[in-house]
Amino acid sequence: MKNRILLAASILALVLSSACTKKDDKNIKANSGDLKDLPAWVLDPAVPNGVAGVGIASPSKGGIKFQIPKAELDAKANIAATIQSEISRVTKDSMRSANVNGADDVEEFFAQATKEVVKNLPLSGVKRINIFKSEDGTLYVHMLLSNEDYSKFLADSQKSFSAQLAKSNMARENIDKTQEASKELFSELEKERGNKAETKEKTAQ
Numbered sequence: 001m002k003n004r005i006l007l008a009a010s011i012l013a014l015v016l017s018s019a020c021t022k023k024d025d026k027n028i029k030a031n032s033g034d035l036k037d038l039p040a041w042v043l044d045p046a047v048p049n050g051v052a053g054v055g056i057a058s059p060s061k062g063g064i065k066f067q068i069p070k071a072e073l074d075a076k077a078n079i080a081a082t083i084q085s086e087i088s089r090v091t092k093d094s095m096r097s098a099n100v101n102g103a104d105d106v107e108e109f110f111a112q113a114t115k116e117v118v119k120n121l122p123l124s125g126v127k128r129i130n131i132f133k134s135e136d137g138t139l140y141v142h143m144l145l146s147n148e149d150y151s152k153f154l155a156d157s158q159k160s161f162s163a164q165l166a167k168s169n170m171a172r173e174n175i176d177k178t179q180e181a182s183k184e185l186f187s188e189l190e191k192e193r194g195n196k197a198e199t200k201e202k203t204a205q
Contacts, residue, residue, distance in 0.1 A: 039132050041142045045078075050146040052129070053078035059137030067139040068131075075143040076123045083145075084118045090188050106178050113164055113182075117157045125149040151190060158186045 045052045055075025057067035091114055122145075130142035145153075161182045165175060 037134065038140070039130065039142075041130055042132065042140050045142055047129075047144060050144045050148075051079050051082055051150055052142060052144045053082060055141045055143065057139040057141075064133065064139060068141065071139050071141040072126075072128060072143060075128075075141050076126050079126060079143065079145055080118060080121050080123065083121060083150075084114075086189065087114050087117060087185075091185055093188070106181075109165070109168055109178060110181075113161055116160065116164070120153075120157065120160070121145075122149060122153055154186050154189055158182065161186075 041052075042054055045054045053075045055071040055073065055078065057071035057074065060066045060070075091110055126143050126145045128141055129144050130140075132140045134140070162179070165178055165182070168175065
């Protein structure tokens with residue numbers, strides 16, 4: 001009797017295991033299919049005419065009118081993160097080039113100033129250029145900060161940088177070096193954005 005019970009339990013376990021495996025396989029196939037169904041811009045949001053990002057909102061009982069603000073906020077945050085990453089990297093290069101990366105007061109100034117730059121990013125100028133809703137109800141939005149708005153933002157930021165620098169308590173030598181580094185910083189950011197635009201255009205051709 002015990003043997004029969006054990007045999008029945010073993011068969012049941014095998015059946016359940018097989019069912020779970022098949023279910024997992026179906027999920028894997030469904031997930032891989034989802035990626036194929038997504039627009040190209042979801043996986044590669046970069047565009048030649050500005051800084052772009054994708055925002056995602058999970059399915060909502062409130063419908064698309066609740067999803068759009070969430071997805072747009074997510075996209076704006078991703079655009080800001082992209083710009084912050086560019087600024088941080090180029091800032092380090094500019095400081096190294098101007099030989100001020102070893103001065104604590106200069107590094108502190110740049111750290112605070114770059115935070116202010118990103119905080120003043122004109123996300124109100126970010127526009128939605130694509131929208132897609134998947135079969136499972138997930139909403140994707142593609143948003144763009146145009147090169148024109150980005151260039152204006154950089155020009156305004158450079159003025160703000162200079163104004164903050166004039167009020168700083170740094171030594172005159174470090175102020176001069178920092179001024180030189182900041183000019184190189186904004187020039188490099190503008191140039192890099194232009195290079196990315198050219199690369200994207202060539203890739204699209």
